[in-house]
Amino acid sequence: MRTFRQKIFIGYGASLVLMVLILAWAMFMILRLGRASESILRENYRSIQAVEHMIDAVERQDSAVLLYLLGYQEQGLKEFRENEPAFLQWLGRARDNITITGEKEIIDSIEQSYLKYLKEVANLHLKGASDQPGAVNLYHESILPLFRSTRDTCIKLREINHETMYAASNRAGRLSLQAVLSMAVIGSLAVIIGVIFSLFLSRLISRPVTELKEAALQIAEGNYEVQVPARGAAELALLAEQFNQMAEKLRKYHEMNIGKIIAEKLKSEAIIQSVDDGIIVVDDSLVINSINPKAALIFGVHKDSLLGKHFFEAVRDERLFHLLKQSVESGSAPQLKEGEDIFTITSEGGSQHYQFSIIPMQSQAQAIQGVVLHLRDITRLRELDRLKSEFVLTASHELRTPLTSVSMAVDLLLESAAAKLTDKERELLAACHEDVHRLRALVNDLLDLSKIEAGKLELAFERVQPAFLFDQALAVVKPQAEAKNLELKLEAPPDLPLVKADPNKIVWVIVNLLANAVRHTPEGGHIRVKGERVGGQVHISVADDGEGVPYDLQSRIFDKFVQLKRDGAAGGSGLGLAICKEVVRAHRGTIWLDSTPGQGSTFTFTIPTAD
Amino acid sequence: MSSRPILIVDDEKNIRLALSMSLEKLEIPVETAASGEEALEKLGQGEYELMLLDLRMPGLDGMEVLRRVSQQLPELKVIIITAYGSIDLAVEAMKLGAVDFLQKPFDANQVREMVRRILEKPREAHGYWDYLALAKERINEGYFDVAGVYAQKAVFLNPGRPEALNLLGGIAESQGNRREAEEYYRAALTRYPHYTAAKLNLERLARSPYNREGIVWD
Incomplete structure (x- = not known):
C-alpha cells in the first residue's frame, strides 16, 4: 500500500511527465518548422543568386558583342572575355546546388546554349574583322537567338527556384498550422487528463478523510456503532483503524455508563416507589417527572395521570407552587420557620397534615435539574401530640386538688405540730414540704408550657436596658452561687442597645439558665453572663465550666422532660429549658447550646434590639 | 372581726380539712359542706360571714350555688375556688357576686391572707376602686x-x-x-x-x- 506522500508524488509526477512530453513535442515542431524555412532560404537563395549573376554576366557579354559590332572591337572583346569566367563560375555554383527535380536538365540546356553562344561569338570574331555586314548579319541570325535562349533558360531556372521557394513557404505555413492544431489538441487532452487525474487524486485522498469526518459526526450524535473502512493511503488506513478502535472503546464505555445510569435510575425509582412518604419530582419548569403512589394518594389522583403535567395543574396549592418555583429560581431550599413547613389537606374524613421539605437538585455546573418535594404524613404524630398535651393538661388539672390538700396539710403541720416532733420527724416533714413545693412548681410549669404551646403566652413588651435584665437575674441567683463558692461574672459593654422584651419573662429565662449553670457546676467553678450586639440582635449567653451536656442529649436539651440524670441532687422539673425556648421564640429570638462534655456549657439566646 | 362562721364548700374531704385547719388560726368558726345541696341547706339554716366555694363539684356545682346565693343572700361574701388557668369561670363567678377567687394550687398562707383582707371590710366596701x-x-x-x-x-x-x-x-x-x-x-x-x-x-x-x-x- 502506498503512503499518502507517495500518492501525491505519483499523482503530480504523472502530470509533470505529461507536461514534459507536451514540451518535447512543441520543441520538435518548432525545430521542424525552423528547419524547413532555413533549407528554403539556403538552397533556393543560392540558386537564384547564381541565376541573377549568370543573367547579369550574359547580358554584359551581349552588350560587349554589340560594342564589338559598333567598331570598338578591342573594348568589346575585352569585356566579353571578362564576363565569360563569371558566367561559368555561377553556372558551376548552380550545378553544385541542384535541389529541385528538373533543375539539372535546365542547367544542362543553359550550358549547351551558352557553349553554342560562345562558339558563334568566336565565329563572329573570325569574320568580324573583315566582313562588317556579315558580322551584323551573323549576330542577328544566330548570336542573338542563342543569347536570348540562354537568358530565357536562366530566367526559367530562376522561376523554377522561385516556385520551389513559394511552395516551401506554403509548406512551412501548413506545418505551423499543423503544429498549432496538434499542440492545441494535445494540450487540451493534457488539460482534460490532468483535471480528471486531479479529481481522481483529490477524491482518492479526501474520501477516507470524509468518511472519518462523517463517522466522527455520527459518534458526536451518539451513534457509537459506526465503523470506518480501512482503505486509502497507509496513514489514512492506520488512522481509520485507530478511529474504529476509539469508537469501539467509546461504545463500551458508553454502554457501561448507560448500564450504571439505568441501574441508578432503577434504584432511585425503587426507593421512591417504596417509601412510605409522598415524593414528587419536578423538573426546572415544574413539570412532574416522577411521583410515587403515596404522593398520588395524598393528592387523590391516579399516579400515571400526573406524569408530564405541570405541578400546579396536578396540585392546586399556591403556597407549595410558589415555594417550588422559588426553589427552582434560587437553587436553594426555601427557608421555612418551624411550623411553616406543614401542608394540610382537609377532606370529608378529617384533616391530614404533612410536613414537607423541598430539595433542589443541582448539577455540578450549578444548573437546577429540578426539585424534589417530600411529604411526610404527620397526621398521626399531630394527633398523638394533641392527645399527649390533652393528657398532660388533664393530669395536671387532676393533680392540683390532691396537691393542694397535701401542700396545705404539710404547711399546717409545720406550723402547729413541729414542736411536738423529734428532730428526725421534723426533718422528714421539711423534706415533705420541699418536695410538695417542687411538685407544685412542676404542675404549674406544665400548665404554663401547655398555655405557651397553645400560643397563649402573655408578654408585656418594653424597651429595656440589657444591663437591667442582667442585674435582676444575677441578684436572684447570687445567694445560690455564693453558697457553692462559684464566681459569677458579667461581661457586657456599657453601650449595649435597648432591647424589645418583656423584662419579667427574659429575666426568668436568664435566671433559669443561671440556675441550671449553678446546679451543674462543681464548687469553685465559674459562671459568666455575656451580652453583645450582633446586627439587629443582642446575644445573651450564660457559660459555665461545669460538667457540660452529653452529645446525645444536646439535640434534645430544649425538649420537655429532658434533664441530666444526676445522683442525689434535686433536679428541676425538666421543663425549664422548654419554657425558655418558648419564651425566647415568643420574642422572635432563638436559643441554642454549645457544650463539650466535661468542659462546660454555653447557652445563648437572641432578642431583637428596640430600634 | 366578725363572729359569724365561714362556710367551706368542697367535695374533696382533704381540701375541706386543710382549709378549715388553716382558717382555725384566724379564730373564726368554720363549717363545711361537701356538696352544693348541703351548702344551700346550711345557708338556709344559719348566717355566715363568708363562703369558700369550689366551682367544680358533682351534682349542684359551685356556679349554680353562687347564682342562687347572690339572689337570696346578697350580704354573703363568696370566695370561689377555681383551677389554675380557668380564668373565664372566675370572671363569670365574679360577675355573679363573688368577691374574690382562689386558684388551685394554693397554700395556707395565701388563703389566710385573702380571707383576712376580705373580712376586714364590710361587703359594700368591696367596690370599684378596690x-x-x-x-x-x-x-x-x-x-x-x-x-x-x-x-x-x-x-x-x-x-x-x-x-x-x-x-x-x-x-x-x-x-x-x-x-x-x-x-x-x-x-x-x-x-x-x-x-x-x-x-x-x-x-x-x-x-x-x-x-x-x-x-x-x-
Whole structure:
C-alpha cells in the first residue's frame, strides 16, 4: 500500500511527465518548422543568386558583342572575355546546388546554349574583322537567338527556384498550422487528463478523510456503532483503524455508563416507589417527572395521570407552587420557620397534615435539574401530640386538688405540730414540704408550657436596658452561687442597645439558665453572663465550666422532660429549658447550646434590639 | 372581726380539712359542706360571714350555688375556688357576686391572707376602686389574667367609669389582642371622652408602625 506522500508524488509526477512530453513535442515542431524555412532560404537563395549573376554576366557579354559590332572591337572583346569566367563560375555554383527535380536538365540546356553562344561569338570574331555586314548579319541570325535562349533558360531556372521557394513557404505555413492544431489538441487532452487525474487524486485522498469526518459526526450524535473502512493511503488506513478502535472503546464505555445510569435510575425509582412518604419530582419548569403512589394518594389522583403535567395543574396549592418555583429560581431550599413547613389537606374524613421539605437538585455546573418535594404524613404524630398535651393538661388539672390538700396539710403541720416532733420527724416533714413545693412548681410549669404551646403566652413588651435584665437575674441567683463558692461574672459593654422584651419573662429565662449553670457546676467553678450586639440582635449567653451536656442529649436539651440524670441532687422539673425556648421564640429570638462534655456549657439566646 | 362562721364548700374531704385547719388560726368558726345541696341547706339554716366555694363539684356545682346565693343572700361574701388557668369561670363567678377567687394550687398562707383582707371590710366596701387597685397590683406582678378578672369585676360594679376599661384594654394588648384592646379603649372614651390614658393608648394603637410598648395604665 502506498503512503499518502507517495500518492501525491505519483499523482503530480504523472502530470509533470505529461507536461514534459507536451514540451518535447512543441520543441520538435518548432525545430521542424525552423528547419524547413532555413533549407528554403539556403538552397533556393543560392540558386537564384547564381541565376541573377549568370543573367547579369550574359547580358554584359551581349552588350560587349554589340560594342564589338559598333567598331570598338578591342573594348568589346575585352569585356566579353571578362564576363565569360563569371558566367561559368555561377553556372558551376548552380550545378553544385541542384535541389529541385528538373533543375539539372535546365542547367544542362543553359550550358549547351551558352557553349553554342560562345562558339558563334568566336565565329563572329573570325569574320568580324573583315566582313562588317556579315558580322551584323551573323549576330542577328544566330548570336542573338542563342543569347536570348540562354537568358530565357536562366530566367526559367530562376522561376523554377522561385516556385520551389513559394511552395516551401506554403509548406512551412501548413506545418505551423499543423503544429498549432496538434499542440492545441494535445494540450487540451493534457488539460482534460490532468483535471480528471486531479479529481481522481483529490477524491482518492479526501474520501477516507470524509468518511472519518462523517463517522466522527455520527459518534458526536451518539451513534457509537459506526465503523470506518480501512482503505486509502497507509496513514489514512492506520488512522481509520485507530478511529474504529476509539469508537469501539467509546461504545463500551458508553454502554457501561448507560448500564450504571439505568441501574441508578432503577434504584432511585425503587426507593421512591417504596417509601412510605409522598415524593414528587419536578423538573426546572415544574413539570412532574416522577411521583410515587403515596404522593398520588395524598393528592387523590391516579399516579400515571400526573406524569408530564405541570405541578400546579396536578396540585392546586399556591403556597407549595410558589415555594417550588422559588426553589427552582434560587437553587436553594426555601427557608421555612418551624411550623411553616406543614401542608394540610382537609377532606370529608378529617384533616391530614404533612410536613414537607423541598430539595433542589443541582448539577455540578450549578444548573437546577429540578426539585424534589417530600411529604411526610404527620397526621398521626399531630394527633398523638394533641392527645399527649390533652393528657398532660388533664393530669395536671387532676393533680392540683390532691396537691393542694397535701401542700396545705404539710404547711399546717409545720406550723402547729413541729414542736411536738423529734428532730428526725421534723426533718422528714421539711423534706415533705420541699418536695410538695417542687411538685407544685412542676404542675404549674406544665400548665404554663401547655398555655405557651397553645400560643397563649402573655408578654408585656418594653424597651429595656440589657444591663437591667442582667442585674435582676444575677441578684436572684447570687445567694445560690455564693453558697457553692462559684464566681459569677458579667461581661457586657456599657453601650449595649435597648432591647424589645418583656423584662419579667427574659429575666426568668436568664435566671433559669443561671440556675441550671449553678446546679451543674462543681464548687469553685465559674459562671459568666455575656451580652453583645450582633446586627439587629443582642446575644445573651450564660457559660459555665461545669460538667457540660452529653452529645446525645444536646439535640434534645430544649425538649420537655429532658434533664441530666444526676445522683442525689434535686433536679428541676425538666421543663425549664422548654419554657425558655418558648419564651425566647415568643420574642422572635432563638436559643441554642454549645457544650463539650466535661468542659462546660454555653447557652445563648437572641432578642431583637428596640430600634 | 366578725363572729359569724365561714362556710367551706368542697367535695374533696382533704381540701375541706386543710382549709378549715388553716382558717382555725384566724379564730373564726368554720363549717363545711361537701356538696352544693348541703351548702344551700346550711345557708338556709344559719348566717355566715363568708363562703369558700369550689366551682367544680358533682351534682349542684359551685356556679349554680353562687347564682342562687347572690339572689337570696346578697350580704354573703363568696370566695370561689377555681383551677389554675380557668380564668373565664372566675370572671363569670365574679360577675355573679363573688368577691374574690382562689386558684388551685394554693397554700395556707395565701388563703389566710385573702380571707383576712376580705373580712376586714364590710361587703359594700368591696367596690370599684378596690378592684381597680387589685387589678393594678396584679398587672405590676405580671399576672395579667388575674388582673383581668379584677378589672372585669370593676367594670361590672361601675360600668360608667373608664379606668377599668382602659386597664382591660392594656391587658388585652399585652396578651397580643389588638382588636379587643381597641374596643376597650373606645369604650373607656365613650364613658369619659377626655380620659387621657385611654386616648393616648388609642392614638398609639392607631400609629403605624404599631408599637406595643408604652401602654398607659392610668
